[in-house]
């Protein structure tokens with residue numbers, strides 16, 4: 519089975535985190551943490567900064583590593599490294615079709631990608 523390695527940004531502002539809704543592809547309209555595939559030769563941090571610039575036209579500060587999720591979808595295995603980040607400026611949705619700032623008690627109001635449930639469980643304790 520194919521394996522992919524992805525970095526994702528848990529962008530935090532006060533007690534809220536940014537959830538973004540996928541605008542295209544297999545998982546369209548499901549919610550995720552913005553980010554994407556690490557390219558060869560790239561560090562996790564460089565990949566995350568590049569992806570957030572590409573997807574949200576924003577610069578971020580990576581504050582700390584949060585967790586790595588391993589999840590097997592029917593057609594591929596996902597390794598996803600997640601980092602707590604803060605925004606240096608505003609965002610523009612270039613690939614997503616919606617975004618929401620969610621407090622802990624609102625996490626369950628959106629339809630997360632299956633691999634993200636573990637991230638949500640982590641954040642319920644972290645925030």
Ligand SMILES: Nc1nc2c([nH]c(=O)n2[C@H]2C[C@H](O)[C@@H](COP(=O)(O)OP(=O)(O)OP(=O)(O)O)O2)c(=O)[nH]1
Pocket residue numbers: 522524525526545549550551552553554555569596598631632633634
């Ligand atoms: N970015 C991101 N991807 C996730 C999350 N949860 C999850 O299962 N994935 C899966 C969905 C995708 O199959 C896979 C790769 O992420 P991606 O589609 O964002 O990759 P990318 O930005 O490089 O996009 P592309 O150029 O391949 O279209 O990771 C998440 O929270 N954030």
Ligand SMILES: [Mg+2]
Pocket residue numbers: 552553554555569573
């Ligand atoms: Mg992406």
